[in-house]
Amino acid sequence: MDRGSTVAEALLARRTIHQFDPDRPIEPGSLVRILELATRAPSDFNLQPWRFLVVRDRKDRQKVGRCVLGPAAWAEAPVVVIVLGYLHPHQTHLEAIVDEMVRRGSLHHEAALAVKGRAASTMAREANPESWAGRSCMLAAAWLVLAAEGLGVQSALVERFESAPLRQAFGIPDDHAIGCLVGLGHALETPPFPGRLPLDAVCFSDHFGQPFMPNQI
Amino acid sequence: MDRGSTVAEALLARRTIHQFDPDRPIEPGSLVRILELATRAPSDFNLQPWRFLVVRDRKDRQKVGRCVLGPAAWAEAPVVVIVLGYLHPHQTHLEAIVDEMVRRGSLHHEAALAVKGRAASTMAREANPESWAGRSCMLAAAWLVLAAEGLGVQSALVERFESAPLRQAFGIPDDHAIGCLVGLGHALETPPFPGRLPLDAVCFSDHFGQPFMPNQI
Numbered sequence: 028m029d030r031g032s033t034v035a036e037a038l039l040a041r042r043t044i045h046q047f048d049p050d051r052p053i054e055p056g057s058l059v060r061i062l063e064l065a066t067r068a069p070s071d072f073n074l075q076p077w078r079f080l081v082v083r084d085r086k087d088r089q090k091v092g093r094c095v096l097g098p099a100a101w102a103e104a105p106v107v108v109i110v111l112g113y114l115h116p117h118q119t120h121l122e123a124i125v126d127e128m129v130r131r132g133s134l135h136h137e138a139a140l141a142v143k144g145r146a147a148s149t150m151a152r153e154a155n156p157e158s159w160a161g162r163s164c165m166l167a168a169a170w171l172v173l174a175a176e177g178l179g180v181q182s183a184l185v186e187r188f189e190s191a192p193l194r195q196a197f198g199i200p201d202d203h204a205i206g207c208l209v210g211l212g213h214a215l216e217t218p219p220f221p222g223r224l225p226l227d228a229v230c231f232s233d234h235f236g237q238p239f240m241p242n243q244i
Numbered sequence: 245m246d247r248g249s250t251v252a253e254a255l256l257a258r259r260t261i262h263q264f265d266p267d268r269p270i271e272p273g274s275l276v277r278i279l280e281l282a283t284r285a286p287s288d289f290n291l292q293p294w295r296f297l298v299v300r301d302r303k304d305r306q307k308v309g310r311c312v313l314g315p316a317a318w319a320e321a322p323v324v325v326i327v328l329g330y331l332h333p334h335q336t337h338l339e340a341i342v343d344e345m346v347r348r349g350s351l352h353h354e355a356a357l358a359v360k361g362r363a364a365s366t367m368a369r370e371a372n373p374e375s376w377a378g379r380s381c382m383l384a385a386a387w388l389v390l391a392a393e394g395l396g397v398q399s400a401l402v403e404r405f406e407s408a409p410l411r412q413a414f415g416i417p418d419d420h421a422i423g424c425l426v427g428l429g430h431a432l433e434t435p436p437f438p439g440r441l442p443l444d445a446v447c448f449s450d451h452f453g454q455p456f457m458p459n460q461i
Contacts, residue, residue: 031250031251031252032250032251033248033249033250033251033394034248034249034250034251034254034281034390034391034393034394034395035248035277035281035391035394035395037251038281038284038387038390038391038394039281039284041284041286043286055458055459056458058458059443059458060252062443062447063443064251064252064255064256066440066441066443066446067255067256067258067440068386069258069260069389069401070403071403071404073438073439075440075441075446077446078446078447078448079446079447079448079456080447080448080450080451080452081447081448081449081450081456082450083449083450084450087450096366111452120441120445123441124439124441127438127439128438128439130439131436131437131438131439132436133435133436133437133438133439134438149313149404158375158378159403161375161378161379162378162379162382162403162423162424163382163403165379165380165382165383165386166382166385166386166401168383169285169382169383169386169387169390170255170386170390172286173251173255173386173387173390174251174252174255176251177250177251177252177255178251178252184286184383186287186288186376186379186380187288187366197450197451197452198451198452198453199452200452203452206379207379218350219348219349219350220348220350221290221344221345221348221350221351222290222341222344222345222347222348222350223283223284223292224283224292224337224340224341226276226279226280226283228337229283229292229294229295229296230279230295230296230297230298231295231296231297231298232298232300233297233298233299233300233301233304233414234297234414234415235297235328235414235415235416235417235420236415239296239298241272241273241275241276242272
């Protein structure tokens, strides 16, 4: 049995796909597996604010494509996921989440009430829930892309789109931030690696601006 | 040779670690490999706005710990990375990035000028660069955490901290958003899985609020 790629292999092989094979769908079992693995992303208080709006109907995918700023051929992917970030999970899901943590031995039952209170009050004081939810659902999008890659499904993560028509077309309410769009499918061709800045251009040691020294501990 | 975990294994095994073994450092070669893999994250126009401020000095890690809202034992991890998002990479790094894309055959040289122009003008019109950079560096943080997990290094991704004292302590300028903190090391103990909401609580099919139907294409 194919065990799937290692993490390093998947991270090195992944490309943002521009053209997907319209004749190669994703098996429903694979799609469920990918979504389940995506929910393994970590989140603040385990609040899991990500929501996955899975778009498979061709007309609906074309609607997504029309909301994209830039080339939209990727929206021909057999599956397009609109990754959302729910702003108020502490108001609706906190009980269920904490109870499950207690049931799994991840939290002592005597601590449950205090954790619920702390999560609720911290979230109520959150200065920018839109930004909180937006950042969190990017983690889930990352998990989604890498879960797919590990199972042999390629992707395109798209960060630039028009929110208002997307909200209207798919009924996305204002209490959900739209984080990004992810096309999933099989690449028609694998684009070349576009390169990255050298490590010393993006890493610092101990203080901002200080050169990165790998060997210094 | 150990090939490392598969992606699915890594996603299932990963936990947010509360206590790291202070006596087990990360090999410098491993740390470099993890950071290099983290830079493989995708970004808008390949602008790579993530920056990794790698904190290894114990006193400096304690400073990070004091800026955290909530338990801070994870900051005893041998390596703490402050993941930043640079707001203006199009003003300083776009030339080098696009030239490298041309050199690697990822972009035709005749298209280079147009791409530079489009990236620069799109970024100049960006309504919320702080949020753009913040979302993007969460992708890099996700890549960082999963690259580490794949190479047998555990992590804690922390989203809640006080920005002002962190900026002051580490000289982080205002044109860099602070996305999150990531502790890297070897777990003293692996916490139990805290559970997740069921898939049908976080997935929709084709329209917001519509139940997720795995088998419907």
